[in-house]
Amino acid sequence: MKSIRTLLVVMRKELRDIFRDRRTLLLALGMGPLLTPILIIGLGTLGESRARSQIEKPLELPVVGREHAPNLIAWLEGQNVVIKAPPKDIEAAIANQEEDVILRIGADFPRQWRKSLPAPLEIIQDSTRQDAQIPGKRLQALLSSYGGQAGSLRLLARGVSPGTATAIQIRHTDLATPEAQRGRMLSFILPYFLIISAFLGGAALILDATAGERERQSLEPLLATPAPRGAIVSGKIAAACLLALSSLLLTLLAFKLGALLSPTVGRQMEVSFTAIAQLLLILVPMVFIGTTLLTYLAASAKSMKEAQSHMTWLMLLPMLPTIVLIVNPVKTQLWQFAVPFLAQNQLILKVVRGEVITAQQWAVYLGAGFGLAAILWFAATRRYQQEQLAISG
Amino acid sequence: MIEVQDLHKSFIAKKTVVKAVDGVGFEARDGEITGLLGPNGAGKTTTLRMLYTLMKPDSGKVLVDGVDVASDPETVRRALGVLPDARGVYKRLTARENIAYFGELHGLDAATIAARTERLSRALNMEDFLDRRTEGFSQGQRTKTAIARALVHDPKNVILDEPTNGLDVMTTRGLREFLKQLRGEGRCVVFSSHIMQEVAALCDRIVIVARGQVVASGTADELRAQTGEENLEDAFVKAIGSEEGLHA
Numbered sequence: 001m002k003s004i005r006t007l008l009v010v011m012r013k014e015l016r017d018i019f020r021d022r023r024t025l026l027l028a029l030g031m032g033p034l035l036t037p038i039l040i041i042g043l044g045t046l047g048e049s050r051a052r053s054q055i056e057k058p059l060e061l062p063v064v065g066r067e068h069a070p071n072l073i074a075w076l077e078g079q080n081v082v083i084k085a086p087p088k089d090i091e092a093a094i095a096n097q098e099e100d101v102i103l104r105i106g107a108d109f110p111r112q113w114r115k116s117l118p119a120p121l122e123i124i125q126d127s128t129r130q131d132a133q134i135p136g137k138r139l140q141a142l143l144s145s146y147g148g149q150a151g152s153l154r155l156l157a158r159g160v161s162p163g164t165a166t167a168i169q170i171r172h173t174d175l176a177t178p179e180a181q182r183g184r185m186l187s188f189i190l191p192y193f194l195i196i197s198a199f200l201g202g203a204a205l206i207l208d209a210t211a212g213e214r215e216r217q218s219l220e221p222l223l224a225t226p227a228p229r230g231a232i233v234s235g236k237i238a239a240a241c242l243l244a245l246s247s248l249l250l251t252l253l254a255f256k257l258g259a260l261l262s263p264t265v266g267r268q269m270e271v272s273f274t275a276i277a278q279l280l281l282i283l284v285p286m287v288f289i290g291t292t293l294l295t296y297l298a299a300s301a302k303s304m305k306e307a308q309s310h311m312t313w314l315m316l317l318p319m320l321p322t323i324v325l326i327v328n329p330v331k332t333q334l335w336q337f338a339v340p341f342l343a344q345n346q347l348i349l350k351v352v353r354g355e356v357i358t359a360q361q362w363a364v365y366l367g368a369g370f371g372l373a374a375i376l377w378f379a380a381t382r383r384y385q386q387e388q389l390a391i392s393g
Numbered sequence: 394m395i396e397v398q399d400l401h402k403s404f405i406a407k408k409t410v411v412k413a414v415d416g417v418g419f420e421a422r423d424g425e426i427t428g429l430l431g432p433n434g435a436g437k438t439t440t441l442r443m444l445y446t447l448m449k450p451d452s453g454k455v456l457v458d459g460v461d462v463a464s465d466p467e468t469v470r471r472a473l474g475v476l477p478d479a480r481g482v483y484k485r486l487t488a489r490e491n492i493a494y495f496g497e498l499h500g501l502d503a504a505t506i507a508a509r510t511e512r513l514s515r516a517l518n519m520e521d522f523l524d525r526r527t528e529g530f531s532q533g534q535r536t537k538t539a540i541a542r543a544l545v546h547d548p549k550n551v552i553l554d555e556p557t558n559g560l561d562v563m564t565t566r567g568l569r570e571f572l573k574q575l576r577g578e579g580r581c582v583v584f585s586s587h588i589m590q591e592v593a594a595l596c597d598r599i600v601i602v603a604r605g606q607v608v609a610s611g612t613a614d615e616l617r618a619q620t621g622e623e624n625l626e627d628a629f630v631k632a633i634g635s636e637e638g639l640h641a
Contacts, residue, residue, distance in 0.1 A: 005500065
């Protein structure tokens with residue numbers, strides 16, 4: 001009872017303290033809600049318009065040896081392709097990103113073609129270049145379509161049904177659709193933004209209330225009062241969590257507003273109020289984990305400067321699972337919902353894509369998330385029991 | 394009433410053991426002002442920190458109103474008003490809010506806090522700045538705020554670590570009167586200082602600390618008798634064995 005009272009007293013004081021520090025409050029509360037929707041919607045729109053223009057606008061194609069296959073060139077020109085003269089140094093042109101993709105027609109193309117043997121064509125591109133991927137795929141699709149047509153005609157001329165040669169039929173779905181492009185961008189950036197604003201949303205307050213309080217020499221008198229130390233530190237954590245949650249709620253609402261204003265995002269993503277409630281539930285454990293971890297670190301730091309320098313690696317931490325998933329994509333499995341950052345990442349994507357999260361997944365996730373937060377909270381309160389902590393300077 | 398028996402405390406700094414307090418013992422009675430006098434680094438602050446439960450002694454015992462600090466620190470903290478060496482105040486809160494925060498942490502209700510704040514602000518002469526935010530306060534205003542917040546729960550025993558540090562003459566005089574007032578109310582007042590004149594002017598009993606040990610203690614007269622010096626200043630110098638800390 002007394003502990004709860006102390007917790008509330010400390011929480012109220014810390015909130016009052018930060019509410020009088022207008023500039024810090026504005027940054028802590030306003031940055032996320034302002035920046036996140038702009039970034040996400042802006043990037044989404046940009047990615048979409050770029051992909052669309054690459055797909056729809058005429059493909060500029062330098063061709064080496066165009067004289068060897070005039071029929072092919074004529075056909076390509078009929079397919080929204082503009083044939084250009086090849087650059088002098090082909091490799092340099094690709095390396096310098098002057099050209100996205102170059103077609104080379106071999107000298108023995110006419111001879112092979114006339115003999116009805118496979119005629120050599122070469123597509124030259126840099127496959128690691130994001131920008132060259134769509135032009136490369138377009139060219140490939142065009143060439144195989146041309147090859148297929150020519151092959152069918154040859155079979156017909158010999159009185160064979162073209163279907164005989166086609167043992168299997170593959171339907172190719174081009175992944176480079178605008179939706180997928182933007183989806184990929186969002187799947188990388190949205191979880192990171194939401195996770196980091198939950199993870200570090202209370203940082204300004206908690207660093208100031210722990211390391212800052214110690215540096216300003218007001219911790220020693222505070223700890224000389226009969227108030228239980230566990231309750232004091234819990235009150236500080238509670239105040240920081242409240243601030244982080246408010247910032248998060250504002251961010252999500254701003255996101256909703258952004259989706260209403262920008263139809264491109266709203267069309268592809270689930271941003272109903274139910275989805276927002278789900279996102280909030282996903283991020284609540286993250287708020288507690290981040291704030292308690294910061295409390296633990298800041299309580300052991302000798303100065304505010306040392307405490308703040310932890311922020312650098314803490315900012316990178318939420319990115320780890322995203323990077324790991326890019327390098328080594330894995331299918332969703334139940335254990336993943338117990339791994340911090342990875343779990344949030346997966347769950348946020350599920351919500352945004354409108355997929356269903358099962359009760360079992362929720363249970364594993366919330367259990368693991370709040371469990372970790374409880375352990376970190378306990379560690380932070382233990383730090384406050386230590387003798388050295390109170391002695392400042 | 395505070396009884397201190399044979400306190401020891403050492404720290405490990407860069408692999409060498411520093412004995413900060415090496416056998417300090419004294420008694421501070423109710424209705425008296427006891428001064429802990431000693432040069433900088435003599436172990437005064439560490440001794441006081443063990444009195445107000447912030448540090449655990451390696452050995453030795455502290456009793457506050459008969460309660461052992463080691464076994465029941467919470468009761469001891471309720472019976473103590475502490476002005477530590479670190480006396481930061483919350484700069485975005487007013488002086489009144491600073492005091493009220495500590496009152497709430499002591500579990501006092503709003504009416505009691507208001508009444509005590511009124512009384513303390515009159516006694517410490519802080520009516521002018523009571524409702525101003527403490528950002529930009531002078532050293533004296535900050536110290537007064539810190540003292541008022543340390544005494545809001547009306548403690549029987551008062552511990553002040555170098556209370557006059559950095560204060561001007563007028564504020565120091567006012568503070569001395571305030572300490573005498575506390576003594577007049579029957580409280581046990583312990584304060585530390587490295588300024589001999591201050592201790593001489595104010596204290597009923599003087600405990601001289603040097604190198605972590607009590608080198609002499611008693612009333613001013615007793616100290617003069619113990620050292621065989623007529624002058625208190627000479628007695629102090631003889632006790633600590635150097636002229637260090639003689640002047641402010």
